[in-house]
Amino acid sequence: GLGVSNCKHNRDAGVVCYNPVYNGEYNVTVRLAGGSQSSEGRVEVYFAGEWGTVCDHRWDINDAKVVCNMLGYPVAIHATSAYFGEGSGPIWLTSVHCSTTESNIASCYSSYGWGQSQYCTGGHSQDAGVVCSIRTARLSGGRRPSEGRVEVFINSTWGTVCDYGWDLFDAHVVCKMLGYYGALNATNAAYFGEGSGPVLLHYVRCTGTDDNLIDCLQ
Numbered sequence: 285g286l287g288v289s290n291c292k293h294n295r296d297a298g299v300v301c302y303n304p305v306y307n308g309e310y311n312v313t314v315r316l317a318g319g320s321q322s323s324e325g326r327v328e329v330y331f332a333g334e335w336g337t338v339c340d341h342r343w344d345i346n347d348a349k350v351v352c353n354m355l356g357y358p359v360a361i362h363a364t365s366a367y368f369g370e371g372s373g374p375i376w377l378t379s380v381h382c383s384t385t386e387s388n389i390a391s392c393y394s395s396y397g398w399g400q401s402q403y404c405t406g407g408h409s410q411d412a413g414v415v416c417s418i419r420t421a422r423l424s425g426g427r428r429p430s431e432g433r434v435e436v437f438i439n440s441t442w443g444t445v446c447d448y449g450w451d452l453f454d455a456h457v458v459c460k461m462l463g464y465y466g467a468l469n470a471t472n473a474a475y476f477g478e479g480s481g482p483v484l485l486h487y488v489r490c491t492g493t494d495d496n497l498i499d500c501l502q
Contacts, residue, residue, distance in 0.1 A: 291446035291486050293478035298471035299423065300431040301459035303388065312390040314354050316414065318368035324415040326368040327351055329376045329389065331398060336374035338389075339404035340365035340412040343380065348414040350382040350389050356462035357416030358496070364413035371411045375401035380412075387465050421461045421497065425476035433476040434458050436484055436497060444479040445497070446486035447472040453492040454500065461496060 315335075316325030327338045348363035379395035386392050396403045404410055422442075423432030434445045455467035490500035 291448060291483045293444060293480070293483065294474050295447045295472070296433050296474040296476075296479050296483075297445040297447040297450040297454070297488075298425075298431070298433045298474075298476040299455040299458050299467050300426075300469040300471065301423075301455075301462065301464035301466070302430065302468050303465045312388055314351055314389060316355065316368075316416075317371065318413070319415075323352075323357055323418055324368070324413070326371050326411050326413045328371060331376050334373055336376040336399075337371040337408060338380060338412040339375050339378040339401070339406075340410045341379050341404060342395075343412040346384045347380045347382045347389070347392065347412070348416075349384045350386050350392060351414050352416035354388060354463040355416065356419050356421070358420060358461065359417035360414055361417060362415040364415065366406075366409055366411055366413075368411070368413040370408035372408065374399055375404050375408065375411075378404045387460075387463070419462075421458055423462065423476075424479065430459075430464060431476070433474070433479050435479060438484050438498070441482060441484070443482040443484035445488060446483050448486050449489060454488045454490045454497070456492045457490045457494050457497055457500060 313330045315328050319325030328335050345363045348360035352360040377394050382392035420437045422435050426432030452470045455470035459467045488500045
């Protein structure tokens with residue numbers, strides 16, 4: 285349920301998430317730069333050991349949704365063209381076509397392949413950007429970003445999740461919310477340390493296909 289619970293922080297739930305290696309050869313990560321808050325900015329992609337940008341040619345809300353989901357934001361609000369300033373380094377992708385079902389921009393079709401910046405005629409003046417909705421879940425206390433104690437943002441407050449009934453289906457939903465492909469493990473008994481603030485959720489029952497932990501309440 286939501287809200288009042290006799291569950292203590294020694295029962296805080298956690299997850300270990302993962303991403304596969306895309307297209308059999310690389311694992312692409314993204315970040316946002318140049319925005320006034322963490323949920324917006326110029327899209328930058330880490331590929332072949334170097335950060336670069338994405339050309340805004342045919343850039344649309346479907347592409348923005350995949351980027352936002354990769355970063356753990358549930359919704360893309362805007363797909364922008366050169367709004368967040370010019371980046372530097374290679375322009376890795378031009379004419380990206382995402383269907384929104386992809387979990388990583390590396391899985392989206394690109395007309396010209398990686399690093400074919402000659403087809404982005406405006407150079408970095410065409411750097412693509414996104415505006416995403418706020419994040420409603422985060423991981424804390426882990427040794428890497430893909431693992432940790434689950435914390436959720438409900439009614440303007442961050443709190444934890446009780447591990448009563450916590451399982452891999454629940455963990456999978458959290459990992460998907462945060463832009464990961466899935467969950468390797470669902471941890472119990474404050475494995476990643478005790479949190480603070482309210483215990484906001486308990487007796488979560490997900491099927492693994494839910495979009496948000498809130499949809500899993502019994």
